[in-house]
Amino acid sequence: MLTPPGHPLFSASRKVTGSPLDSVRDLILLHVKNPRSAPVERVSSSAQGIVFSGRQAREHLSKHIREHGMGYPLVLDPSAYEKEVATPDSPFALEPPSLYGEDQFAATLSLLEGTRATLSLTPTKYLYSSREGVMALRRAVEMVNAVETTNLILSVPIDTAWLTELCDELITLLNGADIPTALILGSKGNPVDSERQAASLRRIIQEIEDIALLRTDMTAIDAMVHGAVFSSIGDTSSTRRTYPPPSRSYAPSPSDRSPNVLVPGLLAYYRGSKLAYHLRADTALCSCWACVDWADMGGGKPGTPGRPISGFQDKEDQRDAHAHNLEVWSGTWRELRREENPFLMRRAWSRLCSEAIDHHERYNRAISLKRDVFIPRPALRFWANHAR
8 A cells, every 4th residue: 555665665766656646537527515415426437437525524425335336437635634734744634543552644645545435535635825825735745745646636726826926836846746627616606717826727737747636616627728637526515625723614695595607608507596586487498308307307397308597496496496507517517528638628628718707798688687797707808819
């Protein structure tokens, strides 16, 4: 499993033999905390897998394997970054010392690699954008480079300010890691909102080999078409980013229990309540497989080939909304993957983003009851205007 420094088999110059990434390469996985509300029955072995995160990630993964088997990749994310901040002396959350005096770091990684997960992320604590954060990441890289691993990925949960303030340092440090790395972006708001953030993230993805982007939104697709080895999109808003500890996720409108809905033509998430309030009923139908299934089961008006985007209004619609969201982003990625030429794939993605900006205008003028409600995020404009 693991070979600690000093062992006869240890070599400081070694690289991981084989590739633990073969099973997830070119895939976008579903990132979940609570599998009960996630559309796990729609996860396809040909297109996706699941990342289990949160305090009960290990238990949820084990239960999923018992009930559904391992027909597709399953990734374990211990999510230490949700509660603890990394320091140079303590970049990882480690298992308690054993009575046998075993090295805590080696014991922790052995426990992770001993699960039945396809891949496991290191229990890296949250990395603030500070000199201490840089030193903590440097120490994390040194520690993982000093052990032999088989299915481990270095989790890199960074504050979004790294993208614009410490981009060069991040690239240098991660290029020094001997195992694959996975970025997880932290922010109280959208971690990739400005054009500058989008440009920096794309540069990071392009300049680091074997890097993944996890726990994000449609930013995952931009990362994939520009070189990410795999990615994951959150099932809920709390798994489409992480919140800097010790803060917790919050709801801007606690009384609003409507789900977040991925609007296909806009490539953007909106509250179901906002869509219901601002859109004319039945003027924007979704024909993804989940919405077609809903219509075939008797939802909506007879003969309607889909579901109105404005129809996800209550907490009871949450599971349907999650299924719809999965079908929309996975379908988008399947279409893009048909372009085998990377340049043509990037061009196709840029074109989709340009069309999404135009669709925002169409929604504002033709579908919405009120003008200028739907505003394209700056990152979408960057993706549309910069195909390379």
